[in-house]
Amino acid sequence: xxxxxxxxxAQHLSSVSDLVPDWARQEVSTGTTIMAVEFDGxxxxxxxxxxxxxxxxxxxxxxxxxxxxxxxxxxxxxSAADTQAIADAVTYQLGFHxxxxxxxxxxxxxxxxxxxxxxxxREELMAGIIVAGWDKRRGGQVYTVPMGGMLVRQPVSVGxxxxxxxxxxxxxxxxxxxxxxxxLRFVAEALTLAMERDGSSGGVARLAVITEEGLERRxxxxxxxxxxxxx
Amino acid sequence: MALSYTVExxxxxxxxxxxxxxxxxxxxxxxxxxxxxxxxxxxTTIAGVVCKDGVVxxxxxxxxxxxxxxxxxxxxxxxxxxxxxxxGAGTAADTKQMTDLLASNLSIxxxxxxxxxxxVMAMQILQDMLFRYRGQIxxxxxxGGVDCTxxxxxxxxxxxxxxxxxxxxxxxxxxxAMGILEDGFKPSMELESAKKLVRDAIHSGIMSDLxxxxxxxxxxxxxxxxxxxxxxxxxxYKDK
Numbered sequence: 108x109x110x111x112x113x114x115x116x117a118q119h120l121s122s123v124s125d126l127v128p129d130w131a132r133q134e135v136s137t138g139t140t141i142m143a144v145e146f147d148g149x150x151x152x153x154x155x156x157x158x159x160x161x162x163x164x165x166x167x168x169x170x171x172x173x174x175x176x177x178x179x180x181x182x183x184x185x186s187a188a189d190t191q192a193i194a195d196a197v198t199y200q201l202g203f204h205x206x207x208x209x210x211x212x213x214x215x216x217x218x219x220x221x222x223x224x225x226x227x228x229r230e231e232l233m234a235g236i237i238v239a240g241w242d243k244r245r246g247g248q249v250y251t252v253p254m255g256g257m258l259v260r261q262p263v264s265v266g267x268x269x270x271x272x273x274x275x276x277x278x279x280x281x282x283x284x285x286x287x288x289x290x291l292r293f294v295a296e297a298l299t300l301a302m303e304r305d306g307s308s309g310g311v312a313r314l315a316v317i318t319e320e321g322l323e324r325r326x327x328x329x330x331x332x333x334x335x336x337x338x
Numbered sequence: 339m340a341l342s343y344t345v346e347x348x349x350x351x352x353x354x355x356x357x358x359x360x361x362x363x364x365x366x367x368x369x370x371x372x373x374x375x376x377x378x379x380x381x382t383t384i385a386g387v388v389c390k391d392g393v394v395x396x397x398x399x400x401x402x403x404x405x406x407x408x409x410x411x412x413x414x415x416x417x418x419x420x421x422x423x424x425x426g427a428g429t430a431a432d433t434k435q436m437t438d439l440l441a442s443n444l445s446i447x448x449x450x451x452x453x454x455x456x457x458v459m460a461m462q463i464l465q466d467m468l469f470r471y472r473g474q475i476x477x478x479x480x481x482g483g484v485d486c487t488x489x490x491x492x493x494x495x496x497x498x499x500x501x502x503x504x505x506x507x508x509x510x511x512x513x514x515a516m517g518i519l520e521d522g523f524k525p526s527m528e529l530e531s532a533k534k535l536v537r538d539a540i541h542s543g544i545m546s547d548l549x550x551x552x553x554x555x556x557x558x559x560x561x562x563x564x565x566x567x568x569x570x571x572x573x574x575y576k577d578k
Contacts, residue, residue: 188473
């Protein structure tokens with residue numbers, strides 16, 4: 108019988124745990140930086156691309172911006188497995204709902220579906236999600252559903268482990284009425300600052316712009332990120 | 339978990355808590371005269387690479403039970419469908435069961451619908467099953483195959499997380515193998531170069547990891563068919 112690897116959860120001091128490297132036991136987490144900003148006509152969303160298993164980077168080019176519907180995306184942070192499963196479930200529910208209604212779903216609806224799942228299973232799940240998109244009724248919207256299952260709409264929202272390092276930057280630099288290009292630069296700069304300081308965030312910066320016309324995705328490679336002072 | 343409303347983020351960065359514990363242990367052991375035993379690693383090296391004409395999967399053939407090699411010619415590359423194969427690392431029983439279940443499900447699907455299964459479908463089923471068991475099934479799987487939409491390589495972890503990648507290594511020897519893959523991978527490689535790269539990656543895992551060893555198996559999946567070369571390379575230390 109071959110040896111086992113997965114010991115779920117906390118570390119033990121027994122000899123069994125010596126046989127398995129630390130990072131193999133940890134659950135895969137998107138310790139991360141995610142961000143979304145509303146502008147007149149749509150939203151700009153962004154995320155880093157690092158997925159970690161303890162101290163090992165399991166995937167350095169992760170895509171944490173997940174499409175839920177044609178004009179609705181979610182940014183995932185927390186446990187990779189939990190957020191992928193939640194996003195899959197909500198994609199199914201929203202798709203079904205949209206077909207029943209015979210019209211594109213509201214961003215508010217998608218956010219509510221996330222909230223229902225995250226709140227109901229709050230003890231079992233570890234997921235911090237930002238839902239963002241465009242719909243005909245309210246235009247570009249950003250809703251944040253942090254761990255615990257709260258739902259609130261914000262003009263700009265940051266999440267993940269790297270967000271703590273950029274609250275100051277976001278609060279001082281955000282102005283309402285920014286254009287699409289200004290929002291893109293704002294998000295790119297905030298992500299860069301967070302990736303510089305947070306060990307669990309890094310890799311490339313993935314951005315997306317969602318408007319009535321459609322979707323535009325961009326990738327900013329590590330060496331092309333905006334440059335800041337580094338000690 | 340969260341009982342009051344606080345946003346709990348996972349702690350980032352490296353964790354050096356065990357260094358102080360190790361120092362205390364070593365001091366305790368025979369009053370510092372003998373050293374603490376070094377950690378034993380067990381497991382596997384598996385790797386996969388997407389190339390121009392298909393997907394190449396590779397694995398070592400050692401199965402261990404603590405420090406004893408239980409099986410020197412273990413088959414870690416499992417057949418899922420004629421165009422989809424899966425390498426498994428972790429608990430041998432778990433990987434075998436998951437892949438067998440998946441294979442049966444997909445063959446029923448093929449008979450029902452008259453269509454060949456797609457790799458994304460196999461991945462979705464695996465992810466669903468593993469997520470439901472909340473990490474209790476210790477299976478780290480690399481799923482590779484060729485279907486009408488192209489050449490695909492996926493990894494699925496025990497908690498149900500998946501990644502779609504161009505090259506990957508898993509198992510206890512994955513750090514060593516990843517080094518080789520990161521250095522040698524190029525997009526749209528030729529088949530022969532991809533086979534050599536995977537062989538080098540598994541070889542590196544075998545050399546640098548105690549839990550990996552013996553022979554190297556390679557499985558090449560292309561539109562034309564599958565070439566399951568077992569063994570691709572025999573161990574230099576095979577008994578005569």
